[in-house]
Amino acid sequence: MMMMVLPNKDLLLMQSSCRPPPLLSFPTIKNKPRNNIILVRATLVEEEQETILTTKEKRELRKANRDSKIGTYNWREQVEEKLLQKPKKQFSSWKEELNLDLLAHMGPQWWILKVSRAKGKDTVERMLQALHKNFPDAEFKVFTAAVDEKTKLKSGKISVKPKSLYPGCVFLHCTLNRELHNFIKEDCEGVGGFVGRMVGNTKKQINKPRPVSETDMEAIFQEVKEKQEASDKAFEEEHLRSLEANIVDKTGKKVVTGKTTKRSRKPSGPILGSAVRIVSGTFTDFTGTIKKLDKKRGLVTVGFSLFGKDTIVDLNLSEIVEEQK
Known part of the structure; x- marks a missing residue:
């Protein structure tokens, strides 16, 4: 077997002929618009960052706006007053709030009792007798807000009938505790319990009595006094008018005093x-x-x-x- 030895030049030519053709290079176009867009966005972000305020600056701006609108109004003082007026929590748990024995710590107070309207006077008398019998050491005061209305009967007698300003309600002054509360509510006939509010939670709820403040009681006393004076004055005026209408002269004829005016027809129903x-x-x-x-x-x-x-x-x-x- 014969071998041909080629010169080095031919070998190089063969090697070069076996190489793949070189790739054509095209001129690349730079994406200049994209760079421009990036620059524009960067400028917008910078402008937005200049307009955005920090939290501290916002707070100071709000404060300056409030101060400019203050005048005679001071919101800080109003908020402080509301916080001071807010009642503090009196009881540590809901069970403690249901304990009626803690009412005795309030001392003597005025309480409102619900009684029967039909036999309110008899109910109050029986209740007082039972209280003095079972609680001899305790002090009780009962006040019924009523006005005594006087009317003159045909026979000439004067009838006095009390008219209650708060029907079905009686005011009791005493030091209340659980024993006294249960006795009045359960053992006194005709008494429907105390006026109060519901306290507790979904497990247990009771109607806890609520005392009447001294200011409200003074207003009630004054109201009864004024209405009683107005009722007495109206009765006296009506009595004088009836006496003037029944004046008789020497001949025995009635003398009509005052001017006689034509009576106008009253509209039917309330106005x-x-x-x-x-x-x-x-x-x-x-x-x-x-x-x-x-x-x-x-x-x-x-x-x-x-x-x-x-x-x-x-x-x-x-x-x-x-x-x-």
Whole structure:
């Protein structure tokens, strides 16, 4: 077998001929618009960073706005007053709030009892007798907010009838505890318990008595006094008018005093400002004046005094009657 030895030049040519053809190089175009966009975005971000305020700067700006609008209003003082007026938590747990023996720490207070309206006077008398018998060392005071209305009968006698300003309510002054509370609520016939509020949680709830403040009691005493004076004055004026109407001369004929005026026809039904009495519902036997009247819909708004405060309630016309003078 023969071998051919090629010169080095030919070998180099063969090697060079076996190489792949070189790749054509095209001129590359730089993405200049993309660089421009990046630059624009960078400038926008810089502008936004210049407008954004820090938290401290925002707080100072809000404070400056508030100070410019203050005038006579100071929001700091108002917030401090609300925090001071906010009642602190009196009890450490809900079980402690249900303990009625803690009411004795308040000392003698005025409490409101719910009694029967039909036999309220007899119920109060029986309750006082039972309290003095079972609690001889305790002191009790009972106040019924009522006005004694006087009327003259045909026979000439004067009838006195008490009219309660708060029907079904009696004020009791004593030092209350659990034993006394349960005795009045369970053993005194005709007493429906104390006026209070529900306390506790979903496990157990009770109606805890709520005392009446001295300010409210003074307002109630003053209200009873003023209405009693007004009632006595009205009775005296009516009595004088009846005496003048029955004056007789020497001949035995009645003498009519004053000018005789033609009586105007009164409109039927209650009118605005007239005195009415509630005959049904929650506020039965309460008296007040008509504030609003809608005869087409049969609705009326009555205003009356409840525990020394003005109260307004919407009723039907069938639930009220006009109070006779």
